[in-house]
Amino acid sequence: MSVTRSKLDSINEFARQGYLVRVTCANCHHVAELNPVLLMQQLHMGRKSMEVERLERQMRCRLCQHRGARISAASPDF
Template identity: 45%
Template structure:
């Protein structure tokens, strides 16, 4: 059995990384995430703030429960905006954006 060599950390732009094949994933600091689908919001711990385009009603939906409703299929937020229908006024079309979970 071959022993694995210890990881050799390098520095690029002041941030440590393993090698060029590691997709330059920083080991610390602030990271931006692309939150463009319901699944990404659920994975990163965000809820969805949905605002009706007709009556401006605002609800905060749990992204994990929304993902379960979609049966695990990923849906882009812009597609959800087109399909969303207000339960109060019946208007189809909304603004959907990620928001932090408030406990």
């Protein structure tokens, strides 16, 4: 898990610190990088938690439909 992870316990921290949300499927390791601001809006509209730990359990992979992922920070410069 990334070093910065301890501070990034909520999606709005990713947005505040300018990181992308990297979601890695726990099953097939498919990686998706999400804009935290858009993700926050989606979560807000769905009245869902922005807590990273909870999201890791709720995220569903687009490829294999597996529920469960790893969330880490990605620099938008890559």
